[in-house]
Amino acid sequence: MALVLALLLVALSGCGSWSWVRRSAGPIGLGQDNRQDPALSGNGRLLASIVERSGRDTVILQEQPSGRLLPLGPLQRQQPHRSPSLSWNGRYLAVIVQQGARRLSVIEDRSNGQLHRLPLPADSEPQRLSLAPDGRRLAIEVVRGGRSLVQMFDLSSLLEADLPGGLPTTGGGLVDGEAAPGQR
Amino acid sequence: MKRFRLGRSQGVRWNLSGFKPGWIRPVGLSLLHLGGLSLLGLGLGGCMGEMPRPMGGLDRQLEQAGSSSAPALAGRWLALIAGRGGRDQVLLVDVERGLPVPLPGLNRPDAQPLSVAVNRDGNRLAVVRQRDGQTELVLYRRELMALESVAMQPPGVPRRVSLRGDGHELAVEVSRGGLWQIDLIAIP
Numbered sequence: 001m002a003l004v005l006a007l008l009l010v011a012l013s014g015c016g017s018w019s020w021v022r023r024s025a026g027p028i029g030l031g032q033d034n035r036q037d038p039a040l041s042g043n044g045r046l047l048a049s050i051v052e053r054s055g056r057d058t059v060i061l062q063e064q065p066s067g068r069l070l071p072l073g074p075l076q077r078q079q080p081h082r083s084p085s086l087s088w089n090g091r092y093l094a095v096i097v098q099q100g101a102r103r104l105s106v107i108e109d110r111s112n113g114q115l116h117r118l119p120l121p122a123d124s125e126p127q128r129l130s131l132a133p134d135g136r137r138l139a140i141e142v143v144r145g146g147r148s149l150v151q152m153f154d155l156s157s158l159l160e161a162d163l164p165g166g167l168p169t170t171g172g173g174l175v176d177g178e179a180a181p182g183q184r
Numbered sequence: 185m186k187r188f189r190l191g192r193s194q195g196v197r198w199n200l201s202g203f204k205p206g207w208i209r210p211v212g213l214s215l216l217h218l219g220g221l222s223l224l225g226l227g228l229g230g231c232m233g234e235m236p237r238p239m240g241g242l243d244r245q246l247e248q249a250g251s252s253s254a255p256a257l258a259g260r261w262l263a264l265i266a267g268r269g270g271r272d273q274v275l276l277v278d279v280e281r282g283l284p285v286p287l288p289g290l291n292r293p294d295a296q297p298l299s300v301a302v303n304r305d306g307n308r309l310a311v312v313r314q315r316d317g318q319t320e321l322v323l324y325r326r327e328l329m330a331l332e333s334v335a336m337q338p339p340g341v342p343r344r345v346s347l348r349g350d351g352h353e354l355a356v357e358v359s360r361g362g363l364w365q366i367d368l369i370a371i372p
Binding site: 022025034041047131132133139148151 | 236237238239242243246247251252253254255256257258259262264266279304334337343344345346347348349350352353354355356357363364365366367368369370371372
């Protein structure tokens, strides 16, 4: 009887979602914070999400599984942010920012701190985006004439590819391994 | 938790007549015109920043599919939610071929998808959807045509989901007690 039960448990542990390993993305400050819009890098080493900072939605970047916060470059000044998306090694972070009365899709190259602005036609307002893990394509959900549409863009002439096996990026234009101010 | 094995069925197709993926090239222009257009492009580029190059053929196909939202890219795959007449479904498009692929058993008339993610080889899709007044997270394995419910523990209401490239971990935004949290779930 015991053997049957043991075999049953082993069988169930292989297929039941209750056996999957779960964890919280980890604390990011004192107290409890709302955290939204999760985006994993292709290799799973980085997690981008949106938190509220001084009343404005702000993208943060955390190393996994440590939860250590990583620095961002010019992006950190263009809140509110929404819909972050990361490339494979996290070299590129794409996000929608607010610029005056308009929303704009931007991509930060964390290897050098360069910000690529991706203007859209005046009648298109970006809502959500997704950057291909290799950084060569971008899909943007826009609202045009009251209708949601996904539009695809080829970025291969703008960005170097970020492929599996590439080097991790420390961020904020820093060389990998260099200490970043304010990082935990 | 339940695991469903689903039978093979016909997937979503769109009318491909006249569809050629890629950028539309201007035709019938002289070299002078092209030179002028290039200079204009360079000038505008300098004022407006880099211009992403639209993938016009695919965009037209997506537009014909009705409204579309919640895009997720990985590898050669674009997952999104598309619908017409208020009935939405998950689409998985092979971007390089410009064609949707069948997802037998994933879409059902009584379910409203809210968020979708796909892994690099296009075999795993994570979907948040509403069904019978409940919001649930499901994992779809395309090669097996198998759908698996992913329970929120502790209980909560999922909203947006992201998948790691290999499809063996997902991050999901969950509402618990009036607070939005992010859970990371390893998937065998």
